Amino acid sequence: MSIIEAVEGDITTQRTDAIVNAANASLFGGGGVDGAIHAAAGAGLLEACRQVRHRSWPAGLPVGEAVATEGFDLPARWVIHTVGPNAHRGQTDPALLASCFTRSLDVAAELSAQSVAFPAVSAGAYGWAADDVARIAVQAVREHPKPGIELVRLVLFGPRLYQTFSAALSG
Template sequence: MTSIEAVRGDLTAETTDAIVNAANSSLLGGGGVDGAIHAAAGPRLLEACRRVRRTSWPDGLPIGEAVATDAFDLPCRWVIHTVGPNAHRGQTDPALLASCFTRSLDIAAELGATSIAFPAVSAGAYGWDPADVARIAVQAVREHPKPGIELVRFVLFGDRLLDAFRHALT
């Protein structure tokens, strides 16, 4: 059985097998979680993302899709990049947001990861309500088969997000 938890913390310090990056479709870095992960992983992460763009996703990673790279200078093994829907641009389909979590779990399972840490995808600059993100994320993770994954951790940077995820987990 998979353990699912919510903690307050720094995603870039997680020692789970994989962490999930709330990326933009370019995969070339940005602000918030994306910027912090790129800064902590070092410049090789950007080069790995450029390679993904050249080889697999030349038009950018679609919303709700996920792709993995090595983690380089981070304490985890892999970074799984996913693109959340942007509510400010009218992207409010809960299925697209749920797909960020389920596709990331699919990639983690393919890699052989036994643990994964998620941020609150789309709850920051992309304008989704934290309670909605928490409800959709927790439901998506609970309903996903998660083969081989023993721990799913939501790592949240503020009390409002942590409270929303703890409520969704009850």
């Protein structure tokens, strides 16, 4: 049985086997979590993302899908990139958001990761309400079989997100 926990902090400092990047479809970095992860990982991450685009996803990573690269200068060995749905663009299907978490867990299991850290995918610039993201994320993680994964850490930037996810976990 996996431990699921919420912590307030910076995902780029997590000492887990894998961290999840709330990426954009290009995989080439951006703002928020995506920009912070690219900055902390160093130039190798951008080159690895270019290779992923060239080999597997030439049109960009679809919403709800996930793919892994090395972690480069991060404490985590792997970065699992997932593209959350953007509510501002009408992408409001909860199944798309849940897929970000379940597909990321699938990829983590394929990597034999025992621990994985997630941000609040789509709760920032993509316009989803934090309560909805917390509820959907916690349900998706709880219901996923998570083979080999011993720890799922929800890493929340700031007290508001932390409190929202903590409440969802206790419910």
